[in-house]
Amino acid sequence: MVQDADFVWMDGEVVPWAAATIHVASEAMLRGASIFEGERAYWSAEHDELYLFRHEEHLQRLRQSARVMRMSIPFTDAEITAGCVELIRRHGWRDSVHLRPVVYFGEGDAHAFRPQDIRTGVFILAFQRSSKPSLFSGIRSCVSTWRRNPDVAAPSRVKSAANYHNARLAQVEASLNGFGTPVMLNLAGKVSESPGSCFMMVRKGTVVTPPVTADILESITRETLITLLRDEMGVPVLERDIDRSELYVCDEALFCGSGQEVQPIVSIDHYEIGAGTPGPITAALQKLYFEVARGLHERYRHWLTPVYRQAAMVE
Template identity: 40%
Template sequence: MKTQSKIWMNGKLVPYNNAKVHVLTHALHYSTAIFEGIRCYNTPKGPMIFRLPEHVERLFKSARMYSMKMPYNKNEISQGIINTVKASKLKECYIRPLAYYGHGVMGLTPTPNKVEVAIACWEWNAGESSAGKTRGARCKVSSWLRIDSRSQPMQAKAASNYANAALARVEALRDGYDEAIMLNYHGKVSEGSAENIFIVNNGKISTPPLNAGILDGITRDSVIKIARSEGLEVIERDIDREDLYVADEVFMTGTAAEVKSVTEIDNVPVGNGKPGEITRKLQDTFFEVSRGKDERYLDWFTPVA
């Protein structure tokens, strides 16, 4: 990350090294924070932010679920995101808006504390999300269950949800896999540690429904819309663990991962053990769409300039 870049904090762009919070910030102790992950792509029309209104809308929905009174409206946050990307001078980047309960009263109850907002962006390095783009990811079904809405709101993109996901990711990496697949309390497939999941059988695509304890992923929604526009059938239904082992194809979606193939689960090859035809088609199409090369989806972009 370039330390000469700037970070938007509570309405002002501040130097990277000055973007600091107090050690007694409530969110640091009790995980009372929400966030978004957004991508800016370098398109033929210049840097463009992918599905910005949908990300900002989800951020505000997350805030409502956590009783956060956002100190800025949606337009102000959207403009803050654009200004942060402009200040970075990056043509492509990952963008992280974050709202959190700040320093003030210590104790479990967060609401007496001020809600603070920060926006950062950095040059995207595929890193841990890259497995599966070419060779296909090796996954394991995690021993950690995905928490569900009986415990906390899973439709919120909240920092606390990702403590559960991090346990699954670390376990998978420690055991020699690329990624984890999590089941919910009913034993149904939920999602990866940071991605939604899809299976393909006989040319039909299935994905877990929102009530399976998944995040309503914006890349998930994009891929569903793209698939249907390409004449592919997409069904939202409960998926059993056994369905993973007999699927013709499995793939995952997410802001970081985009569309990545899964070619092995619990040491069982998926299909022929190679990225499948439908997965490759959706990978290629999403690549074109997200880089602004498909005119059908240009309304998904917000220009930075």
């Protein structure tokens, strides 16, 4: 992921990459006490502009994670947005960008949560990141032997760094076994999500996806795709539990997320899905998603935050 960034936004200012350090005794380091967002900005050649995609919704989810973790974010949404814009502008990128705002606990008592008792810091990382070739060829998936964190122990709804230990176990196992992104079941044995994205399948013309109570992150891409399927493509969507064996009889399947975008799945546990190539609903949805993210659909322009026009306004 670390490719080409020269700067980091840290606690209110843009600093050189090498200066963005945190003490080893911080709670973030010792116990994974941090929350974060992963969002993208898309370059629109048509508009000569870079758009943050659904940035406001990412900030809302960051605040939701903070609330559950009893963290106080010491910056306003406007300040964080200005930080994202400034960071990209300093790099001058005119290509797809991945942004990662992080809120963390610094040094202090392990159980402290009040701002006066523990330092809470914020930083934003940004990288240029283009789509993976597997987006068009599809990936071979499997069902992980690891289960997704249950809400009663480590809520998946919270995008905390610590939740990604669970994700790492599943992803490394799948990679060692020669698969791409795995599907994780929850403790009830129903399909939950992947280590870093949500899951959707097509059965008999209906898109089916696990509900937000299936130990998933409340994915912004999932919500985006549900809207596009229903309102633009006229495809019915059902949010319901999915059995493991349904994975082996579905017509199409995909993972979705800000990072994975709309990723077709061509097999699961060696069961070929459909014709073993990305399905027609998946391909149409993927195309529409990228058009919307690049500002080509007026109806969804409110989902986009222009980076360079915004920067000009800030100056």
